[in-house]
Amino acid sequence: MILSRRSSGILLHISSLPSVFGIGDFGSGAYHFADVLAKSGQKAWQILPLTPTDEASGNSPYSSSSLMAGNTLFISPEILQKDELLTRQNLRDNPEFRDNNVDFKEVYSFKKYLFDIAFDNFQSKTENAKDYEQFCFDNALWLDDYALYVALKKHFKGVGWWEWSEPLLKREKTALSIATAAHTQTIEQEKFLQFQFFKQWNALKKYCNSKHIAIIGDAPIYCSHDSADVWSNTPLFNLDSNGKPITVAGVPPDYFSTQGQRWGNPIYKWDEMKKNGYEWWINRMQHNFTLYDLVRIDHFRGLVAYWEIPSKEKTAINGQWKTAPAEDFLTALTSYFTHFPVIAEDLGMITEDVKQIMNRFSLPGMKVLQFAFGDSPDNPYLPHNYTHNSVVYSGTHDNNTTVGWYKNEVDGNVKSAIQKYIGAKSNSKSLHNDFIRLAHSSVAGLSITPLQDVLGLGAESRMNTPSTRKGNWEWRVEKSYLNSRNFNVLKHLTEIYGRS
Secondary structure, eight states: OGGGSOEEEEEOOGGGSOOTTSSOOSSHHHHHHHHHHHHTTOOEEEOOOOSOOOGGGTTOTTSOSOSSSOOGGGSOHHHHHHTTSSOHHHHHTOOOOOSSBOOHHHHHHHHHHHHHHHHHHHHTOOTTHHHHHHHHHHTHHHHHHHHHHHHHHHHTTTOOGGGSOHHHHTTOHHHHHHHHHHTHHHHHHHHHHHHHHHHHHHHHHHHHHHTTOEEEEEEOSSOOSSSHHHHTTGGGBOBOTTSOBSEEEEEOOOSSOTTOEEEEEEOBOHHHHHHTTSHHHHHHHHHHHHHOSEEEETTGGGGTEEEEEETTOSSSTTOEEEEOOHHHHHHHHHHHOSOOOEEEOOOSSOOHHHHHHHHHTTOOEEEEGGGSSSSOTTOTTSGGGOOSSEEEESOOTTSOOHHHHHHHTOOHHHHHHHHHHHTSOOOTTTHHHHHHHHHHHSSOSEEEEEHHHHHTOOGGGOOOOTTOOSSTTOBOOOGGGOSGGGGHHHHHHHHHTTOO
């Protein structure tokens, strides 16, 4: 496991990579970034979930139609052209995309155009048939349901699966067989795209690993209600006979929100999952361990106790805490997997029972420097309180950039606390490097820095602002920023604190 020795890495989602096609992908920009990581002594590349996104969910990678499928927007047209599925002329047809953000509507439209051409060309070739058929066979457990789900979503004009015809809602065998036969072409195209996604991703991961760079992936704790996961596994979720949630997930009111957060994801039926030894979770984690070298489980505390809200409630206020079978569940998973490379996202109000479970299974937690200053020397996010079995961040994808945070969100008391702690005057021009030094010099086994903080970028480069729907997940780094000069400080600090 990467935490077995001191190391460091960078947080950057695939969508944020440079590319002439409007969104980061698995093409040359990704390989160049891997080279940048290696040259600056980094041993980890952390990304956000690779699962499909859509405009209806604000393009959030944490709200997906599948926990198993890949986001086809990340398929590289360059590689499709090298595989003779597209021509150079096809690639010249792209719109003039901006370099520093994602216009999702334009990208969806353009990539659909390219994918239609690539699929037509793929069908006329025979040399890839064996690999494609093997991929479909190996992934049939989730791929068949997902591809049919995609086809039916198109057929029913995008409405949720619980509003489909009753035989399909109930997944009657005859209805599924008829639907599969009726939508063969759409199903095959989706399987083709998933084949291309995983082929390209596996090649990129292999390249990163060859440079001794581990990939850290991200696993949302819950499924979206409108997903192939829930539609094909309804007995595992707290739904009524019409497929609608009886209760939904969220978090209670706290300092940040007087009404709490009502996420709307259906709650797991843990008793049902337990009956077959948590097979659904085992299959999911097996898939993740194949895709990544290390997996961060988002909202880990929900595996110990979760906030359950009646679905009729409009806010999270009238929810209640329910206990999950954490010890039994994690014992089952750690017994099945001889190697269980998991990071527990334990941010926020973490109770003693969560800490006990993490200690019981030796799961590393997260430390965020932006949460560290201004109250007490006992603050768990201050570096002197870390343990080796932890991962330290200057900030996460949900935080402002460190420069943006310092300029716009920090009061005089916090600024004073930072100056006292680092023993020098802090300012917005140098604080991002001060935070990298604090993180790298700490005892934490792994230090991860968002690329925005490596580059000292401001609030305009923020990736996500929780509880807002517009402007999120759009930031991209311009190619000119990825030069060795901009990584000199990171490389220097990585070397002097023994993380290279």
